[in-house]
Amino acid sequence: MTQLTLPAVAKLNLFLHITGRRTDGYHNLQTLFQLLDAGDELTFSLRNDDSITLDCNNIALINEQNLVIRAARLLQKYGKCTQGCDIYLDKRLPMGGGLGGGSSDAATTLLGLNKLWQLNLSIDTLAELGLSLGADVPLFVRGFTAFAQGIGEKLQPLQLEEKLYLVVTPNCHVSTAEIFQHPDLIRNSTPIHDADILTAPWRNDCQPLVEQLYPIVAITLQWLVEYAPCQMTGTGASVFAAFPDQTSAQHALAQLPPGLTGFVARGVNQSPIWPALADTE
Numbered sequence: 072m073t074q075l076t077l078p079a080v081a082k083l084n085l086f087l088h089i090t091g092r093r094t095d096g097y098h099n100l101q102t103l104f105q106l107l108d109a110g111d112e113l114t115f116s117l118r119n120d121d122s123i124t125l126d127c128n129n130i131a132l133i134n135e136q137n138l139v140i141r142a143a144r145l146l147q148k149y150g151k152c153t154q155g156c157d158i159y160l161d162k163r164l165p166m167g168g169g170l171g172g173g174s175s176d177a178a179t180t181l182l183g184l185n186k187l188w189q190l191n192l193s194i195d196t197l198a199e200l201g202l203s204l205g206a207d208v209p210l211f212v213r214g215f216t217a218f219a220q221g222i223g224e225k226l227q228p229l230q231l232e233e234k235l236y237l238v239v240t241p242n243c244h245v246s247t248a249e250i251f252q253h254p255d256l257i258r259n260s261t262p263i264h265d266a267d268i269l270t271a272p273w274r275n276d277c278q279p280l281v282e283q284l285y286p287i288v289a290i291t292l293q294w295l296v297e298y299a300p301c302q303m304t305g306t307g308a309s310v311f312a313a314f315p316d317q318t319s320a321q322h323a324l325a326q327l328p329p330g331l332t333g334f335v336a337r338g339v340n341q342s343p344i345w346p347a348l349a350d351t352e
């Protein structure tokens with residue numbers, strides 16, 4: 072095999088409760104990660120030398136800081152690999168939207184190059200490598216909808232109803248680091264017990280602060296709530312609501328006010344990367 076094309080799906084945080092702050096500045100949280108069937112796509116092509124290159128439909132993303140490049144270099148070093156690759160990233164997800172696009176791209180890179188370079192590293196090893204790139208990366212390496220604790224890396228798979236979601240992104244970029252550093256962030260929520268995950272009230276502790284700092288997020292939620300109960304995902308700025316069917320979701324999408332972008336996607340319990348990887352066997 073010399074070439075591989077794989078999806079890098081988005082996630083929603085159906086709830087996000089922040090239960091404390093660790094001494095290293097990271098926050099302990101409890102969150103319900105819902106994978107979606109929509110996202111970016113990456114193509115990996117084997118090279119004869121050890122160079123790693125990135126091309127992308129968004130030229131602003133072609134740089135050494137891209138999580139795709141960082142994941143590829145990390146894996147090449149860890150796996151003592153003498154091969155390189157050319158990577159093409161088809162960026163489709165909004166960035167800085169709390170949809171985990173960068174983390175998902177990194178995870179797909181780890182999984183894809185593990186296969187292309189025939190490193191045979193375990194999923195546990197890839198998840199651990201991924202955690203050094205970002206708190207969300209292990210979720211996408213494992214590729215299942217999950218209840219997460221710790222800083223987001225302690226994952227417990229969950230089977231949820233695979234609902235249809237409308238995801239709406241206002242034209243603003245929310246920095247995850249800015250929100251977690253803010254003095255007004257709610258960071259003392261009472262932890263919920265595993266048994267109460269599906270019944271406890273679902274809310275996002277970052278949402279009140281983000282609505283205050285970025286009024287456009289509050290305005291977007293006010294628009295969406297006219298159609299269905301809605302919430303913010305991650306540290307924003309994207310918001311989402313579940314719809315009973317394609318017709319009603321597409322109808323709301325068609326009414327989007329100027330300045331907002333959106334897409335409809337289905338929640339999935341397992342990432343489509345698993346069947347895609349299996350097809351390459």
Ligand SMILES: C[C@@](CO)(OP(=O)(O)O)[C@H](O)COP(=O)(O)OP(=O)(O)OC[C@H]1O[C@@H](n2ccc(N)nc2=O)[C@H](O)[C@@H]1O
Nearest residue numbers: 096097098169174205206207222223247248251305306307
């Ligand atoms: C909080 C979540 C919920 O999904 O937000 P989103 O990024 O999706 O919006 C994620 O876990 C984020 O994951 P990720 O985006 O990979 O975070 P990282 O790069 O590791 O960290 C970005 C910044 O957020 C802070 N951070 C992140 C995760 C966490 N549990 N506590 C934190 O305090 C870190 O201090 C860091 O400055």
Ligand SMILES: Nc1ncnc2c1ncn2[C@@H]1O[C@H](COP(=O)(O)OP(=O)(O)O)[C@@H](O)[C@H]1O
Nearest residue numbers: 137138139166167168169170171172173174176
């Ligand atoms: N492959 C990538 N895709 C998107 N963003 C990336 C990528 N690599 C690095 N980044 C950086 O990470 C930031 C947050 O990206 P993203 O994962 O889309 O947001 P979030 O963590 O809010 O879901 C971007 O603004 C960008 O600077």
